[in-house]
Amino acid sequence: MSDRTHADALALDPTIPADLAERIRRRGGSATIYDIAELAGVNPSTVSRALSKPGRVSAPTTARIHAAADRLDFRINPAARALQTGRTHTLALVVADITNPVVFGIVRGAETAASAAGYTLVITESQESGDAEAEAIERLLPSVDGVVLATTRLSDDRIRELARRKPMVLINRAVPDLEGILPDVDSGVQELLAHLTDLGHRSIVYLAGPAASWISERRFERMLDATERSGTALVEIGPTPPTIEGGKAALRRVLAAHATAVVAFNDLIAIGLMQAAAEQGIRIPEQLSVAGFDDIFGSELISPALTTVRAQLVRAGELAVGRLLSALNGEEPNAAPPLTTTLIVRGSTGPAARA
């Protein structure tokens, strides 16, 4: 591979006017549609059309323009286009914590869908408070065309406020009048409770996630539905930070409830709970069955491996971006396909311990 820059190459090309090559070089090596126009002998506006409005320029002219663009190694200036069109071709994905395995699938799906559509995805983390999150979004908003909000800690009002400025789609959160990609929690929860009931469990603890978590409440509600039908006892404990530490800290209260099974808000909490239990010599699942939600990386690794309810997170990310793109194209939101959840049975659940 040569060590020449593109500008050097231009200067050596005898078919390119020297003054043109010089102008491009002085600009830092990047050509504009004016340069292409000059080389192809047409007006800059024709170049613009040929490059971005297929079919609006005659075939031979289009060919000449593309040839010139290639020779000059033309790349459109996104800022200039955005200034004119108001479109940045960039979408934002806001998550609370990038290192939380739960968001992997969402990130992956969103990235795939965005780049397939020629959009750039900006992933932003909001770690701390809701205020920090709002601020991060504020800063990003002017430079994106739309926002996917996953695992947010903002209030409904705050979200609605932001949604007035740019198209916005939520994941795992419902706010009236806003688009949301929601899992069908029910399918997985029913499977899970049937599984536990079959194993003889008659007293179950639900270890809730953060107080502000919309999805945590939904999971509990669906469990209520199921346990009411089956006559199983259900207690909600929490709220708990959705982390391994949160799970560890909750063990004592869980044990105090004298239930034979715990369903944690997510796998991280479940894992923490299992680790704390192991430290105290409590055997799982013989003395306590444990289950979680999400099926994150790591749930299969821990022993016993964790029984969990898996959601279609990749699909959720794809759908969220898809909706955003539809909105940007002025399309009406069409009915959401159900994102069913499924039970993954592993070793952490077993026959109920004798009371």
Place this chain on the structure above:
Amino acid sequence: MSDRTHADALALDPTIPADLAERIRRRGGSATIYDIAELAGVNPSTVSRALSKPGRVSAPTTARIHAAADRLDFRINPAARALQTGRTHTLALVVADITNPVVFGIVRGAETAASAAGYTLVITESQESGDAEAEAIERLLPSVDGVVLATTRLSDDRIRELARRKPMVLINRAVPDLEGILPDVDSGVQELLAHLTDLGHRSIVYLAGPAASWISERRFERMLDATERSGTALVEIGPTPPTIEGGKAALRRVLAAHATAVVAFNDLIAIGLMQAAAEQGIRIPEQLSVAGFDDIFGSELISPALTTVRAQLVRAGELAVGRLLSALNGEEPNAAPPLTTTLIVRGSTGPAARA
């Protein structure tokens, strides 16, 4: 919280001229420096100076301008600024696989450093081939000020080519004449081999990562240095995909080598190896000691927990972005602080099995 948009609020403010409010509303609610200039009774260029060149405008005027900007809820148009200045205030971080726990730290550090400096970070995944990666970078390059390349699959030449167009910093990869953030592999490897030698291991396998991995070769080289000094036997096996599957598939060849300890290129491979071993009833560490690199989430979860060499990944991400920002400010690269690595001893390594 009210349901009014900002534009509605403006129209109701008697201290704001109706025609101004109307103009802003028609533009979609966003005010420009012209609006501020009108409201503050100054020239737009003065507004620009007051907002972006602190100290170049008199205090009273600056105050009036800021007041007007606040009242109009002004947000600068990043595209317009970028068009003029050539700076997008955006950096790209390119990783092979977002879901690989190894990149978490890097992402976290880079994000922190970037947003602290008022920069936006675009994270891009290059999953498949080097070609796909190059294409992704090509697409992003015009809209960023610089690039951090982590875990890349590109060739040196390709990287150099890209680095000519925008400032670029590499993580875990050395390319002559390019800036790179490199761990001091040696410190951790020495600790690891001393640990294994103390346990009586005299025959060790290094299970290499991908053939193109620069860092995999460095790890092996440092191991060579250490084993040569101690007189321990060392065999390299591989290359192996840096995944759990890769580790599982490699077990047979590892066992064939009749070593008492395996050091895997990374924790994912080590975990796969341990899972495959467990399936075959091979006890770890009694029959085989296993160690990895990176200390990812999950290494502590698996049982026995994995002995591993931890690198300062967050710091690496921070440093990479820091270097990029320095380069953008025209500063000279200063000497790199050593990013030492440290051994984390857990249960997967134990006394050498009898031959």
Place this chain on the structure above:
DNA sequence: TTGTACGCGTTATCAA
């Protein structure tokens, strides 16, 4: 089908 002319919102240059 192509060219003309202007606007997008900001910063930079030059003059006052």
Place this chain on the structure above:
DNA sequence: TTGATAACGCGTACAA
């Protein structure tokens, strides 16, 4: 210290 004016590179009415 401030104002006037010209870029930056692209898209797009409108006219030819």
